Amino acid sequence: xxxxxxxxxxxxxxxxxxxxxxxxxxxxxxxxxxxxxxxxxxxxxxxxxxxxxxxxxxxxxxxxxxxxxxxxxxxxxxxxxxxxxxxxxxxxxxxxxxxxxxxxxxxxxxxxxxxxxxxxxxxxxxxxxxxxxxxxxxxxxxxxxxxxxxxxxxxxxxxxxxxxxxxxxxxxxxxxxxxxxxxxxxxxxxxxxxxxxxxxxxxxxxxxxxxxxxxxxxxxxxxxxxxxxxxxxxxxxxxxxxxxxxxxxxxxxxxxxxxxxxxxxxxxxxxxxxxxxxxxxxxxxxxxxxxxxxxxxxxxxxxxxxxxxxxxxxxxxxxxxxx
Amino acid sequence: xxxxxxxxxxxxxxxxxxxxxxxxxxxxxxxxxxxxxxxxxxxxxxxxxxxxxxxxxxxxxxxxxxxxxxxxxxxxxxxxxxxxxxxxxxxxxxxxxxxxxxxxxxxxxxxxxxxxxxxxxxxxxxxxxxxxxxxxxxxxxxxxxxxxxxxxxxxxxxxxxxxxxxxxxxxxxxxxxxxxxxxxxxxxxxxxxxxxxxxxxxxxxxxxxxxxxxxxxxxxxxxxxxxxxxxxxxxxxxxxxxxxxxxxxxxxxxxxxxxxxxxxxxxxxxxxxxxxxxxxxxxxxxxxxxxxxxxxxxxxxxxxxxxxxxxxxxxxxxxxxxxxxxxxxxxxxxxxxxxxxxxxxxxxxxxxxxxxxxxxxxxxxxxxxxxxxxxxxxxxxxxxxxxxxxxxxxxxxxxxxxxxxxxxxxxxxxxxxxx
Numbered sequence: 112x113x114x115x116x117x118x119x120x121x122x123x124x125x126x127x128x129x130x131x132x133x134x135x136x137x138x139x140x141x142x143x144x145x146x147x148x149x150x151x152x153x154x155x156x157x158x159x160x161x162x163x164x165x166x167x168x169x170x171x172x173x174x175x176x177x178x179x180x181x182x183x184x185x186x187x188x189x190x191x192x193x194x195x196x197x198x199x200x201x202x203x204x205x206x207x208x209x210x211x212x213x214x215x216x217x218x219x220x221x222x223x224x225x226x227x228x229x230x231x232x233x234x235x236x237x238x239x240x241x242x243x244x245x246x247x248x249x250x251x252x253x254x255x256x257x258x259x260x261x262x263x264x265x266x267x268x269x270x271x272x273x274x275x276x277x278x279x280x281x282x283x284x285x286x287x288x289x290x291x292x293x294x295x296x297x298x299x300x301x302x303x304x305x306x307x308x309x310x311x312x313x314x315x316x317x318x319x320x321x322x323x324x325x326x327x328x329x330x331x332x333x334x335x336x337x338x339x340x341x342x343x344x345x346x347x348x349x350x351x352x353x354x355x356x357x358x359x360x361x362x363x364x365x366x367x368x369x370x371x372x373x374x375x376x377x378x379x380x381x382x383x384x385x386x387x388x389x390x391x392x393x394x395x396x397x398x399x400x401x402x403x404x405x406x407x408x409x410x411x412x413x414x415x416x417x418x419x420x421x422x423x424x425x426x427x428x429x430x431x432x433x434x
Numbered sequence: 435x436x437x438x439x440x441x442x443x444x445x446x447x448x449x450x451x452x453x454x455x456x457x458x459x460x461x462x463x464x465x466x467x468x469x470x471x472x473x474x475x476x477x478x479x480x481x482x483x484x485x486x487x488x489x490x491x492x493x494x495x496x497x498x499x500x501x502x503x504x505x506x507x508x509x510x511x512x513x514x515x516x517x518x519x520x521x522x523x524x525x526x527x528x529x530x531x532x533x534x535x536x537x538x539x540x541x542x543x544x545x546x547x548x549x550x551x552x553x554x555x556x557x558x559x560x561x562x563x564x565x566x567x568x569x570x571x572x573x574x575x576x577x578x579x580x581x582x583x584x585x586x587x588x589x590x591x592x593x594x595x596x597x598x599x600x601x602x603x604x605x606x607x608x609x610x611x612x613x614x615x616x617x618x619x620x621x622x623x624x625x626x627x628x629x630x631x632x633x634x635x636x637x638x639x640x641x642x643x644x645x646x647x648x649x650x651x652x653x654x655x656x657x658x659x660x661x662x663x664x665x666x667x668x669x670x671x672x673x674x675x676x677x678x679x680x681x682x683x684x685x686x687x688x689x690x691x692x693x694x695x696x697x698x699x700x701x702x703x704x705x706x707x708x709x710x711x712x713x714x715x716x717x718x719x720x721x722x723x724x725x726x727x728x729x730x731x732x733x734x735x736x737x738x739x740x741x742x743x744x745x746x747x748x749x750x751x752x753x754x755x756x757x758x759x760x761x762x763x764x765x766x767x768x769x770x771x772x773x774x775x776x777x778x779x780x781x782x783x784x785x786x787x788x789x790x791x792x793x794x795x796x797x798x799x800x801x802x803x804x805x806x807x808x809x810x811x812x813x814x815x816x817x818x819x820x821x822x823x824x825x826x827x828x829x830x831x832x833x834x835x836x837x838x839x840x841x842x843x844x845x846x847x848x849x850x851x852x853x
Contacts, residue, residue: 115827116806119795157805162796187798220798225732308797312809319817332812353704353713361770370804406721411728414770415700419721422704426714 117315118308121283123160126167131275132160135266139164143171146211150236150245152221152260154252155268158306161248164268165217168246172211180207180214186228187220199235203243214243221247222254229256236262251408270305279307280314290323298329341377345385348421349428356421364414371413375404378420392427399423439639440632443607448494451487452603452631453595458491460590465495465536468567475588477561477568481575482592485632488571491592492538502533507540514552517545520560535566542572545579558583594629597621603631604638608648615648622653665690665698666765672699672747673706673754681751685743692739696723696746697768705763709756719749783837790828807838814839814847822850 123129126143129136142148148168153161169177182202199216207214218224224232236245236259245263249255252265271279277296284291295317303309316332317324340359348356363369379400383393403420410416445451448458461480467473480488496503506520520537545553561568561583572580575589601617601624608615623641627634642648671684685695700720707716723745730738784807788799791806814821814835825835825847835851836844 115824116791116795116810118806166796183796185792185798187800188792219796220801223798225734227734308805312806316809316812316816319813319820321817332809351710357704370801403721406725409728410721410724411731412724415724416721418700419717422710422714422717426710429710 116312117283117287118311121279121286121311122163123167124170126164126171129160129164129167130279131271132164132268135164135268138266139168140171143168146172148172148213148215148244148246150240150247150263151266152247152249152252152255152263153266153268154249156250156270156306158303158308158310159268159270160307161268162217162219164266165215165246165248169215169217172215173209180209180211181217182214183217183219185219186222186224196231199232200239203235203239206242213241215246216243217246217248219248220250222249222251226256229259233258233262254408271307272305273300276300276305276307276310280310283311283314284324287318289318292323292325294326295324295329298326302329302333341374342381342385344421345378345381345424348424349385349388349431351425351428353418353422353425356425357418360414360417360421364417371407371417372404374413374417375400375407375420379404388427389431392431396424396427399427438636439607439611439643440635443610443635445487445490445494446497448491448498451491451494452599454487454491454592457590457592458495460588461491461495464588465499465501465567468534472565475586476564477570477587478590479570479572479575479580479584479587480590480592481572483594483630484573485627485630485634486592486594487631488592489538489540492536492569492571496536500533501536503536503538505538505540514556517553517556517560537564537566537568538571539568540571542570542580543574543577554579554583558586561586595631597624597629600624600627600629600631600634604634607635607638608642611642613642613645613648615642616650618650619648619653622650665695668695669698669702669765672751673702675748675751678744678748678752681747682743685747692743692746693727694768694771696720696727697771698765699746699750701768701770702765703750705766707750707753707757708760709758712753712755712757715753715755716750719745719753723749780837783834787828787830787834787838790830790834794828811838815843818843818846818850821847825851 126136126140153164155161166177169181173180182198184198202214202216205214206212218232221229232245233256247255247259247263252260252267277300280296280299281291291314299310299313299317303313313329313332314324317328320328322328344356344359344363347359360374363374364371379397382388382396382400388396400420403416403423406419407413407416448462451458457480461478464473464475464478480492482488493503493505495501504520539557545557557570561570570583570587575584575591601620604620604624605615608620620638623634623637627637637653641653645652668684668690672681675681675684685692703716703720704713707713723742726738726742726745730736730742784803785799787807788803791797791802791810792799795802795806797806810824813824821835821839821843830838832844832848835847838844839847
């Protein structure tokens, strides 16, 4: 076994190494061949190879010294308008030396940029097209303003299908000399749903136990990465104890640092599993959960949004008992 | 071991008393007049708000003029019977040893005025015939029970000294205590006390004792303490408002940070809107308020603040439809603020680790701390060898390793790392 984060160790280096998103990879290869890249938007769920594709494209285009020709900025960390004005501009306006006449700016998590910053970015993109091409990476392309979208070639990434997911993890397991049982593999896919970053992290954490990887170990890893019991919290709310349910929520968010989107996804799964909830109520609750999920994106505080959802569960539990 | 500074730094001479110079001069003139025989008014009635030096003025006066002070206060003369006991000492100007005598009846507000107990009546009898100077002190000389008594007295009103004078005194005390204090800090304490010198000194002691420096930051939390009182009123107005407008107005009453107010409301909603339907409505209002807060941040357009405020005040107030009134429910301090400030250090550390991960893993530091760190933690807890390599690869320092792995495991990791 070797020891670094496997997500990095096994991150494909060249477009040829990418096992998934075949059509996208083909189009990117044609950019390399013509030595011309348009502005791009890579959109899709986490762990599907957006950042990897951008880095592979750069390496294929510029060779191993590709670092000198690209800049990676993460909009979540530097989302203000000033960054666009200063950093991006400074990078964009200086011409690259070599046979490719432009540099590439990779803007990760671009959907987290403020709309003002996006407006500023739009002008920069236009002005320095000659010297710099932009690859915007986002979970939701809808959060990128229209004028930028219309200047970019869109690429839509999707979760890895099970066959490609399995193939990739098996290769890692073989290379690291660990025993990955089929049931373990199944469990990882069930839990991570084709999000490769999560899948590989889960695999590595499971491997740290030093045994062959069973479904049980996978679940225990997931349980510890997401330790709070979502089901317990949902039942507490349905039984009418809002304050206690909110305590559990706080524990998850503050003590264990579970992300709001993960919590709501699991609440959504749980609702359909709980026997005591009448069937028509499940779909009613799905509507509420969906609404709150949407507000999670718009709001500023995950705990507030999720406890509003818990309050709705308390209300639902009350209404169910009325009949 | 520490004496109260109000005692330790009590004025020793009349000149040291803060403020009220004119009235004090009148007091001195009146006492000195006794040397030439009994003056027209045998009694001085000093009144004014608490903590401004009424008693201490009389005490230092006696000291300055080398008089014997016979001091009585509230507990000594609740009733007619108790007051009559002092008739004797008032009948002679000088003591057995030839010292002149000054009588002080302090804290007169506590005396009963009703006929059956008759404390005031008995006192009035004494002051009509007293043969030595007698001083009365009360907060309010115009209480109806003093109506008759007032006719026999020279009324002297003590006023609150200006904040500048109080600050000057605080500065003097700091100098004596060897404390270097920022001017702003002292001014803040003085102003806040509203002229009550005693409480200003008490505050100063509470804040500065044992320190060598007192800064503005050290004292500004006092403002917070004041505001907390205030916030309960605002919360009550919001939770029990019957119209949108009155809920909205509650906020204008005081200078509260909207985000802070939001936390207070968010914490207390479930205790004040207990019916499930009301609770869901109120929490939905807070959810919408939070959405507007998100919009304010992402657009940096402050005009949305008004909608944020609408939902968190009127939205919550209008949620109340079915909850039955249940008597008095106390307000809780926002737990989130407590835990946030407690875990501030660990959150900072988490973010620093997130930055380390970001450098290697092409992910934002926020998402790194949420999505990658949990797995790293499992690895660190289970597998020292793997942990060592990852720690080296990420360039984590000892503090970070301890945070991730816990004390014990961290020791093993660090030992290997250094080997």
